[in-house]
Amino acid sequence: QSVLTQPPSASGTPGQRVTISCSGSRSNIGDNTVNWYQQFPRMAPKLLIQGNDRRPSGVPDRFSGSKSGTSASLAISDLHSEDEADYYCAVWDDNLNAGVFGGGTKLTVL
Amino acid sequence: QVQLEQSESELKKPGASVKVSCKASGYSFITYSMDWVRQAPGQGLEWVGRINTKTGKTTYAQGFAGRFVFSLDTSVSTAYLEISGLKADDTAVYFCARGAGGWTTFDYWGQGTSVTVSS
Secondary structure, eight states: OOSSBOOSEEEEOTTOOEEEEEEOOIIIIITSOOEEEEEOTTSOOEEEEBTTTBOOTTOOTTEEEEEETTEEEEEEOSOOGGGOEEEEEEEEETTTTEEEEOOOEEEEEO | OOEEEEOOOEEEOTTOOEEEEEEEESSOGGGSEEEEEEEOTTOOEEEEEEEOTTTOOEEEOTTTBTTEEEEEEGGGTEEEEEEOSOOGGGOEEEEEEEEOSSTTOEEEEOOOEEEEEOO
16 A cells, blocks of 8 residues: 555546546655656556656646645646556655655546 | 666566566666666556666665665666565566656656566
8 A cells, every 4th residue: 555645546538637636745745746657558657747747858738747735636638538548646755765656546538 | 769678578486586687778877877666467556676877876665675686787788676585476567767866757667577476
């Protein structure tokens, strides 16, 4: 069981906006920056958002990240069918002295 | 272009050892750390730890120190993960990932190496 809590699933229809949450504590999200990863089945994860809210080169601006206190969120606007994937938040935890991932959220595009 | 090429899948018996390789190309190997991430079948991602490719200093997540050992061969830009005393619940895909500054910022990933432990 991860110290970061994500909803196991989320869904939306094409064109909609979807938000995925990641809840932690002061020792992780509260004091460190959050990254988000997208993973398709049987593929390696891909860095989607770094440093809470920065998109690496090549990531569409439909993807955005934010952080407030001990929670972070990934928002996907104008949902596309190809956005159907698993999404993970990741952050350093000062108490564990380790990197931690959220449990992952499976996004379904209806 | 940056690439991380991992070794092929492995099938091992309980108690055996396995060594997974991750060969980097397209950048200066010692400029970025190398991290390892595990994904058990049908499960989420789990950070195993990191090796500083310049100094060799290692950091392991709780539960991974001891049987899991990171090493380097900088002459061939390759990082290794060796697991000894394999158990059934070590069965997973192991990814190497390039550390891009932050502790959990991984900008390039290997394709993953499947390790199956079964008698």
